[in-house]
Amino acid sequence: MSAFKHLFQSISIGSLKVKNRLLMSAMSINFGVDDQGWVDDQLIEYFRVRARGGVGMMLVGGGGVHPSGVELPHLPALWDDACIPSLTRMVNAVRPYETRFGVQLMHGGRQSYHDQKVAPSAIPAPAVVNGVPKALTLMEIDEIVAAFGDAARRCLEAGFDFIEIHGAHGYLINQFLSPNSNIREDAYGGPFDNRIRFLRDIMRDIRTKTGTDFPVGIRINGDDYIDGGWTLADAKRLAPILEAEGAAYLHVSAGVYGSRQLTIPSMYVPQGCFVHLAEAVKPLVSVPVITAGRIKLPEMAERIIRGGQADMVAMGRSLLADPNWPHKARTGITDTIRPCIGCCLACIHAVLALEPGSCVVNPEVGREYLLGDPVPAPASKKVMVIGAGPAGLAAARMAALRGHQVLVLDEKRHAGGLARLAALPPGRGEIMDLVNFLEREVARLGVEIRLNTPVDARIITVEMPDVAILASGSMPEVPLYKGLFQSRMNVVTMLEVLEENAAVGGKAIVMGGNQAGLVVADHLAEQGCDVVVLHRKAHFAEEMSSNDRFYLRERLTAHPVTLFKKVSIKRFFPHGVSFLSNGRPLEIDGFDTVVVSDAMTSIKKPLELFKDRAVDVHVIGDAKSPRTIQFAVGEAEEIGRQI
Ligand SMILES: Cc1cc2nc3c(=O)[nH]c(=O)nc-3n(C[C@H](O)[C@H](O)[C@H](O)COP(=O)(O)O)c2cc1C
Ligand code: SF4
Incomplete structure (x- = not known):
């Protein structure tokens, strides 16, 4: 039995049986969707790999219900029946893994990326995007309500198991809920009951178009963390109303653009930072309550479920970093989980810059369809890696995974290179999670690491490597x-x-x-x-x-x-x-x-030692040019797959 027995207990979400308590939360990843808004092989493979990793439920992020509410350029467009066949192809690719697959329906409102933004009131978003939105007319509100219902019907027809309504994070529904962004004077603004009307109308429209068997979950904020915004007291008041309206689950998150506490917090913020919000809502409803936010350790996830703070745990970035997190936790090989370090760099930072999302510690994100799993090299080579920082260790890991015989040299007492130092200032300690993971991995794969050992001509002569990877880093x-x-x-x-x-x-x-x-x-x-x-x-x-x-x-x-x-x-x-x-x-x-x-400045000196030798030499990471860990790990994996 798994050490995390509460986490790997099944649960029912309405009519849906889910094999464990893990949900991959919606992430608008901004790739794998073509110009028409149809999903393609890139997104399909990204999800297939994560379903294969054992997660119980999984959500496609940011499905756009209406052209006026598109948050990012490459998100599924759900406003036309023409989207259905490509969605069905994705559902079919995921089906063999028994992961319940859903779509999050969203309208970005004033937080959309384009210039034709709409919102309950003509108040600009406090941060990230510019421009004053147009206040919606009553007719336009009706149109968007109907668009949610139609999009839900398309998801059902495409074969998805459930949907989630995005009522959180400062997007359109949250803009209606929050007094900070809704100053309407009609039936959709003012008192609480009016501000929740838009969400209620959406739920009712979805019901009429999908029937009552199709599970509809709702993501709400437990707190906007912004002056004059939606609070935990509001969320507690809304929760039983949503249950009465037929919500299959409540997913409690937090934050809006420009809030004091960010929806996607970085390594500075304690892990499990929003659990208390779900915990406060949970006693008020009988449907499952889901929590999210910096949950990366199986021990913490287990504690949350065992302690009754939430019924399910949603993880976003941890499943970018390691799609096999659930499988590894269930089978007790937690040491092999590749950890998200909370840098936010290749995921949300890239996406908000309208680039495709990826992950600093897992450069395979978004390239699963091109790369596939690492395959054994045609012939095992002797590989010498110079430098045991993240670049050197990641290259050594990938080369060893493919069956090469790898030796890592580093002149320092410790592995980790500059990352070890970068982890020392306040709040930066999680950078070491990556170093520790890579060290464990290379040890598991039988890589020899010689510390306190600068590379010299003698070692090269004795070891006679076929390939040398220079990952010697940089210095000030x-x-x-x-x-x-x-x-x-x-x-x-x-x-x-x-x-x-x-x-x-x-x-x-x-x-x-x-x-x-x-x-x-x-x-x-x-x-x-x-x-x-x-x-x-x-x-x-x-x-x-x-x-x-x-x-x-x-x-x-x-x-x-x-x-x-x-x-x-x-x-x-x-x-x-x-x-x-x-x-x-x-x-x-x-x-x-x-x-x-x-x-x-890059440390390239060891290159001279390979002059006039029949060694295939590659320079990666800071040794090539000083940049972030993202480049170090990316280049390392690339070369590890090539040799
Ligand atoms: C790249 C990226 C895109 C996201 N897009 C969405 C989204 O479309 N809808 C949503 O509800 N949350 C979105 N989120 C927030 C996540 O679902 C999650 O709540 C947040 O990342 C905190 O959880 P984590 O620490 O497990 O990543 C996004 C997060 C990331 C990193
Ligand atoms: S880019 Fe950083 S924060 Fe984002 S998933 Fe990867 S490690 Fe985590």
Whole structure:
């Protein structure tokens, strides 16, 4: 029996029997849908792989019910019967796995990506998208209500097992519910009963078009986390009404565009951050209640179900990171789960930039239809990987999975490279989950790792590799600022601060407001240091996802850390510096330390050792060019699949 016996108990959702308590929540992934809004092989394979991984229920994200409410360019269009055949093809691909498959019906309202936005009232979204929406007329409301019903009927005809109405996250239904976005003076605005009318009308229209057997779940916010918005008290009041209207389940989430707490929180936010909202709603209804939000550990998921906080656990990103999460949890091989690290970079950040979604730790997302599962290499080769950071370990893992004989060398005492250091500042610890996973994997696959071992000519001669993968990473560059080395301040790199705990003193200037600079500033401020960050560019930490940066900026404001952008340095003097920021001349004084975190340079030196040798050499990750972990892991898997 599974160690997570509550999690892997079956449950009934209306007439539907579900094999476990796991739902893959709706994610608008922005790929696999053609220009007509029909799903194609890319999306079909993405879902087939996740159904094969053992999840009990699964939702297609962001199915558009009406052209006026399309959230992103590549989401299924459900407003025309012509969409049905491609949806049926997807349903058929998933059917053998006994995963209950549904579609989330949504209208983006003022949070749609296009310019013809509509909403209950002409109030723009507080963030992410621009433009004042047009307030819907009563006739237009009727049209959209009917569009939900028609879309539901198409999902039923396509063969889906259930649907979910998206009443959360600041989209159209949530805009009607929330007093913050609905100031209508007709039957759809004002008092609570009027604000919930739109959702009620939708539920009733769906019922008339699908019958009562087709399970219709509803996602609502337990809290908008925005001033004047929908609250937990509202959600508790609504829950029994939705049950009476025939809701098959309630899925309690949180947040809207621009909220204090984001719907898709980053690693800074505690895991299971919204469980208390579902827990508060659960005693008020008898239909299943689902919780979501940063649930990544099977132990936590089990605890939630066992403790009766929710009946099911929804996971989004954990199933991007590892589609086999359910199978691995059920069979007790949790050590092999590839963890989501909460960076939000390749998933929601990419999608909101209208790019296809993917995953930093799992570059296969969206490419399942092209790649398939890794296959054994035609011949086993001797592969030498130089560098045991994420790039080196990920390349070693993939090469070993394909049957190559892999040796990893690293001159440091520990594996993990810069990721190990990146995980040290406050709130960044989950980056180590990836390093730990890769270390466990290479150990499981029999890869030899030699630490404290710089590569040299002798080792290459002795080992005689067929292939060398240079993943030696990068190191900080120290720019030649006028007067810096003549000053009385201690000059250290951000690596020395993190790795060697270099003495920094009470007041520090951090040169560079990129991701590394800001997390080091946070690290120093946490230790009681007064910190000023000087950044050359116009935007801070551009390489971070906006969701992750949001929480970091909050921390920096709270400390406070002083930030200057568009900085050009005039000169350093004994305990300070004069500079221009946004063209304004400024001078700061009384500092002990300068922490350099401006630019990185690739470590390519080991390449010379392979000159004139019959070794197939590949350079990946920061060694190729300093960038984010996304590139490191992506290039690593790519080369691991090629050799
Ligand atoms: C790329 C992406 C797209 C999402 N799109 C939707 C969506 O269309 N509908 C929805 O209700 N939630 C959407 N979400 C939110 C997730 O369903 C989920 O609530 C959120 O990611 C928190 O859960 P997690 O920590 O398990 O990922 C999206 C999340 C991601 C990462
Ligand atoms: S990109 Fe980051 S946050 Fe998104 S699923 Fe992957 S690891 Fe998780």
